[in-house]
Amino acid sequence: MKRPGKDERQEAIAQILSKNSIESQEELLKQLSERGFELTQATLSRDFREMKVAKTPDAAGNYFYRLPGIQLPRPRAEKFGMTSPFSRHGIINIEFSGQLAVLKTPGGYAHGIAQDIDTNNIPGVMATVAGNDTVLVILRENSNKADIINSLKLLFARE
Numbered sequence: 149m150k151r152p153g154k155d156e157r158q159e160a161i162a163q164i165l166s167k168n169s170i171e172s173q174e175e176l177l178k179q180l181s182e183r184g185f186e187l188t189q190a191t192l193s194r195d196f197r198e199m200k201v202a203k204t205p206d207a208a209g210n211y212f213y214r215l216p217g218i219q220l221p222r223p224r225a226e227k228f229g230m231t232s233p234f235s236r237h238g239i240i241n242i243e244f245s246g247q248l249a250v251l252k253t254p255g256g257y258a259h260g261i262a263q264d265i266d267t268n269n270i271p272g273v274m275a276t277v278a279g280n281d282t283v284l285v286i287l288r289e290n291s292n293k294a295d296i297i298n299s300l301k302l303l304f305a306r307e
Contacts, residue, residue, distance in 0.1 A: 157185050158195055162215060165201065169212045176213065204254050205240065211255060239304055244293050249285040251300075258283045261304075270299040 152160075160183050161176070170176045173192055180187065195201075200216040239261065241252040253261055262278035265285065272291030277284040287296065 152185055154195075157187065158199055160185060161192075161195055161199065161201070165213055165215050169206075169210075171210070171212055173213075202254065203256075239300065242297065242300070247287045247289065247291070249287060249293075249296060251283040251285060253281050253283065255281045257281070264303060265300075268299075268303055270296065270303070272296050272299075 157180070160180060164170065164176060164179050168179070170179075173189055177187070177189065177192060180192075196213070201213050202216070203211045204214050205211050239251050239253055243250045243252075251258075251261065258278040258281055262276035262283045265273060265276050265283070272288050272295055274286045274288050276286070285296075287293075
């Protein structure tokens with residue numbers, strides 16, 4: 149019996165991800181095993197890189213593995229703030245409170261986004277602090293929130 153190859157394995161991964169909400173690599177490895185594919189987590193990670201699979205949030209904030217080109221669900225309606233038209237570029241939501249802005253990002257994106265904001269010296273931004281999926285932006289006194297949003301659009305909404 150011929151051992152399934154990389155193309156067959158990646159096709160199986162695509163089928164599973166398109167039909168199921170997979171939260172962990174272990175869960176996906178189990179489903180692949182049930183289909184006759186035996187692979188390591190390292191091989192699965194390489195497949196993810198090649199296939200451009202990413203872990204992204206759903207509307208409820210739960211993270212699932214998805215193939216590229218999958219339309220992300222809209223953020224929850226009860227969120228206060230600006231839901232960005234450039235969420236596919238890393239920012240999901242922006243909320244302001246006084247001289248602070250909180251940017252929600254997909255897991256792992258916050259550090260890069262904070263670095264881009266710092267590097268580009270956006271007027272009105274004093275500093276950023278990045279977590280895993282959140283960037284805290286400290287605004288200068290009397291900064292205009294609309295100007296901050298427009299600057300972020302210019303920085304992140306590149307087509």
